[in-house]
Amino acid sequence: MPQITYNDASTEAVLEEMRRDPRVFVMGQDVQSGAYAAAVGEFGLERIRNTPISETGFYGAGIGAALTGMRPVIEGGCSTFFYSAMDQIVNQAAKSRYMFGGQASVPLVIRAPAVYSVALAAHHSDRLWGLFSQAPGLKIIVPTTPRDAKGLMRAAIRDPNPVMCFDDFSLLGLMGEVPDGDYVIPLGVADIKRAGSDVTIVALAKAVHHALAAADVLEREGISVEVVDIRSVVPLDRRTILNSVAKTGRVMVVDPAPRTGGVAAEVAATVAEEALGYLKAPIVRLTAPDIPVPFSPHLEQLMYPTMESIAAAARKLCAPQISTRTERRGSSRQ
Incomplete structure (x- = not known):
């Protein structure tokens, strides 16, 4: 292609x-x-x-x-x-x-x-x-x-x-x-950009690429990340998101837009309403803060989720599981 x-x-x-x-x-x-x-x-x-x-x-x-x-x-x-x-x-x-x-x-x-x-x-x-x-x-x-x-x-x-x-x-x-020919991607269909088993990261815009980069880092640490690219905010593909959460039991929503009333809040509410029984840990949202964007380049860069902040949040979200795995490895060696 x-x-x-x-x-x-x-x-x-x-x-x-x-x-x-x-x-x-x-x-x-x-x-x-x-x-x-x-x-x-x-x-x-x-x-x-x-x-x-x-x-x-x-x-x-x-x-x-x-x-x-x-x-x-x-x-x-x-x-x-x-x-x-x-x-x-x-x-x-x-x-x-x-x-x-x-x-x-x-x-x-x-x-x-x-x-x-x-x-x-x-x-x-x-x-x-x-x-x-x-x-x-x-x-x-x-x-x-x-x-x-x-x-x-x-x-x-x-x-x-x-x-x-x-x-x-x-x-x-x-x-x-990009494929040749007349291909169409239907509206309202999310895309699983990377399959995983420990935690679901639901993201959109540039945050998808930050999530994929974080997933590469976390894989080397023993954390398997599934990255769901929303792609279509309206209609929202709730089923793909819920199926992923049911599989991993943990979910983080990453959106470079402000926190209050945003897409991350809608995804989090959907998971809380329809997949609460699958969750092994609280839902996590990573977003920009609810402030106007400053002109200062340095200050603005502090606003948005990054590969590093996503990876850090995922480690914290999966910490109990990783601790259990480490203990099991230690026991088996003894």
């Missing part, structure tokens, strides 16, 4: 869907001179449309186009710019299908990078997947690999509902294998 970057994989998915379906078009600020510049000659300025710096206006235009049968892909520039289109996204895109009794659909994709950990300060560094999960009617994806980025984007464009795609900015240059 060819190796390409996360960003190229996602852009390829959009362009291939444009070739497959004439209703698909792209709109956003400076898209004609950005990632889609090379495609302007193929699709023309009608299907790769520059917009003014007016989120309320062009998000509203995209929603209107979707309501009349088109399939817009809005490139949002930065996910915190969604705030400027909050009414359009939450009151119009999310609710129209329900409020019109299913007579209208909004097949709209909104894509923007979640930019954080690069010293852009509070106005440009929020991680918003948890906030928008509070708006019924929206589907939300957070891919973590080039393969997932392409497969999920294809599914998002074909979905009859509004889908928000948060691309972790730190992953845009990540290289990975």
Whole structure:
């Protein structure tokens, strides 16, 4: 399979869907001179449309186009710019299908990078997947690999509902294998990125890669980690998470977004409600604190879960089991 970057994989998915379906078009600020510049000659300025710096206006235009049968892909520039289109996204895109009794659909994709950990300060560094999960009617994806980025984007464009795609900015240059052909990854399906037996780590965005790195370290210490990549915040694949917890008996949820009311809280509540009897230890959440992001690069780096903090939390979570294993080894040697 060819190796390409996360960003190229996602852009390829959009362009291939444009070739497959004439209703698909792209709109956003400076898209004609950005990632889609090379495609302007193929699709023309009608299907790769520059917009003014007016989120309320062009998000509203995209929603209107979707309501009349088109399939817009809005490139949002930065996910915190969604705030400027909050009414359009939450009151119009999310609710129209329900409020019109299913007579209208909004097949709209909104894509923007979640930019954080690069010293852009509070106005440009929020991680918003948890906030928008509070708006019924929206589907939300957070891919973590080039393969997932392409497969999920294809599914998002074909979905009859509004889908928000948060691309972790730190992953845009990540290289990975992407299958040839028309493959689609269904929305609402988590991915077990690594199988294990001692503890489940449920993660999303860049935290998935930190969890995988921590799992490598912990394996050398005798701790077997299962890493579940959420991928789809809404709909959330609760069954995969619960099955993993039933197998390992321990769970840690890792999310670089703030702690209160976030995705980590939802996963933890799901496990507490439906898998409490399987737990050998309390549920652990590793998240960012509930504070605005500081401008100081040093202070900002202290906010987010890391490979080291994940590994340390897993050791503590598994400590009674590891102590028992050590005692058994000592007894057998005697």
